[in-house]
Amino acid sequence: MPYLLGLIGACAAPNVQAQDASTNHLYGDVAISVQKRARPEFDPVHIRVGSFEGLASSEARIAWDDNIYATRNDRVHDALAVVSGSFSAHSTWSRHALSLDTDAALARGLSQTNEHTETYDARLGGRLDLGTRTRLSARASYSRAYEARGTIGDTTLRGPRIAYNALELGLEAEHTAGRLILGTQASLDSYRYAPYRTDSVQIGQGDRDYRTWSLGASAGYAVAPGVAAFVEGSYNQARYPDDTGTFDRSSSGWSLRGGLAFGVTRLIRGRAAVGYQDQRYDDTAFPHIKGLDFSAGLEWSPTRLMTWTIEARRSIQRSPLVGIAGIRQSRYGTRIDYEARRNLLMWGRLDRTVSEYAGTERRQSDLSGSLGADWLLRRNLRLAAQLGLQSTRSNGAGGREFDRRRMSVSLRYTL
Template sequence: MKRIKAGLVSDAFGGRAWLAISEDRAVCFVATATAFFMLFVSQANAQAIPLNNEDVAPPWNALQVFAPTPLPDFRDPDNSDPVPPEDMPVRNRQQPGYEPVGIRYGSWMFNPSLLGGGFFDSNVFSSSTTKHSDIAAVVEPKLRAHTLWERHGIDLKLDAQSMIYNQFSSLNQDNISLKGSGWLDVARDLKVLGSFQVAHLNEGVGTLSSPVNAISPTPYNLFSGDIAVRKEFNRLAASIGMGVKSYDYQSTQAQDGSIINQDGRDGQIYTVRGRLDYAFSPFLGWFASVEGNQREVRGTPGHTLDSSGYRALSGVTLGRANLLSGEIGGGYVSQQFDDPTIGTISGPSYHASLLWRPTRLLDIRARAEQLVTETSDTSSNGVLANAFQLGADYELLRNVVISLAGGYETDRFFGQTRKDNVTSTDARVKYMLNRFSSVSVYHRYTDRKSDIPTFSYEKHLVGVNVTAQF
């Protein structure tokens, strides 16, 4: 029995803005870049492709070449006004009077925050037969530190998270993560960017990459690093980069009290990537991106998960003022596994990410994605995942935002006869009391239907969070 190794697929990057030459644009970049480091690595969920993900904007798309890239602003930076909050996407905008204050020390700014909350899970083990519900408390202290330099920059984020269950104490878990990034302005049109993460995390019981009969989360250590160079040639922008992720999994406990060894999931993923963007006008552009990978995952005796492959996409970038933006692309994906029972997974690939803003109060997002990943539990499988997602963010009041999202994903397994269909929804309301505190409530629904009944389940997650920040 096995679960998808979703953690090796992708990381959640937050929304960021263009780092331009003018002081106003630099301020805009720092403000929106905050979202990238405010995201904490969450539990693995039912999908290989996350339902909620933030946009990536230059220059940070150099670290994630398959994220949509806004078209450049052709206005004179010396005569351009700063972007008002109402012209920013709803989920990223910070209205005056609700932004964090921060603590300044020289050229550094520190932003501490503390989240406390709880949630109800209707099926804590994601079981198809024996369903157990429980409530849990969540505590998440965070500290962000970033520079205020006119050029270059460093941004650090320290997160901790504790989950304490009321009835099933074996589900308790503690996570801690240190993320960092930096950028070096070599010249006006040349930037070097880098990021890293050192973390001790847990994959929750019942998630796709957890053993089916586990009663405790699966702890693991993550070490990752990325570096990229981005160069602009007037209307043409090019980037090239490389990265590595290293996973070290520990053991978990089974229902019968035995220990489940997870060393077979240890491994490294090496990537190299490049991207070209050309702007025909402020409303239309072209892109081409490619990423190659070498995956060295231990697997189980006789079933290695080592593989190598690539993904290449090309398409158009759209930017109709504040109305429609995003990109649509198609290409090819191929992943060749050393294990002959999996073989090579290849074929046409696609990617689409669009943002439609019919009004300044409403954002509608659409996304379609395909990628190849693998399971890495008690046996070996490759997975071809296809996801279609639709979401909306509505600013009911300046300090109240309502977000709704839904998704449908199909997971086709190679190495066994299995195909899963996943339907999911996510609804949340965020109420910002002032610049020091906010309250949010959310509901998540997941319904996985599998050819193998053991992997089918349905669950609801309802929670509330209170955040204090400075």
């Protein structure tokens, strides 16, 4: 609920009109973030067409991976060449909003043809302002992507990458009444997995196709200057329309959380929530997944040259394995961004993910770290470099263990 930061900013003083310009943006000002801060002398100039602004860019990237298939033994290394392009446009109206974002990428492995991929993504969003207190928002996206090597969805091991198409639709409504803000959300997502070919045999992935819809509601209240309390809940249902297996992995579930959103000073802002989640499967062969639910994010800028971010989240993921319905996943991450020079941004990130496969002893732990730098050469030219390490360990039948190192260099040009 990012709108809560705006709410606590608006309620930070009894007389909002008496605040100066900097105070009005005390909690919603993304300039405190090193990565998002505006840099007029280096930021690309938008293309203006009527009441719309747009940006078009292209990027070339060379990457190297010392364990391209994420395996423990018989490691294979390879280099990847990636060419991508993107276009984004948004309205500049004083009321209402409309935006479009598209991108596409072509990747080729130097020696491993299994790494050849073509991806694309298109996202359309809009907002309708009904007076000054009520907003309606809608979003729609369609994409083609691939399961990343080493993730829970990567089931072919040394085989071809698994491709899927995703359609995601969403509606949101928000209403503000003084210190109180109410919201409701609805979404519908559909994922379809493409078959892949190995040893001249085509293997279907229809049993992985699923559709899910969810409804949610939230309420927030500014309890003190810079602090808002909120409660949020949701209900979801998931169905596998083409699953012909013995087990039915369809399910329904709900979650309820309460927490705080805060933006006490320009230096620190964030939100934290804790609650309970429950996912029940139609087939009694699968265990009921329930327990603690949490979500937190903290952004701290001790100086204008540094931003430290901490994130934590628990969720229930759908399993790609027919005999396992759900995976309880806990993610923890921290990142530091540093502005070494006005046009040189450096960053480091550390992440840990724990995946527990319900009904089995399998438990997978992923630890990854990365370092990177972005060099803003000109308004329309950016050079980036990145180095990453990953270590995965598992216990229980079917678990994966591997280590890998990755490096990449990219050059982005913006029209």
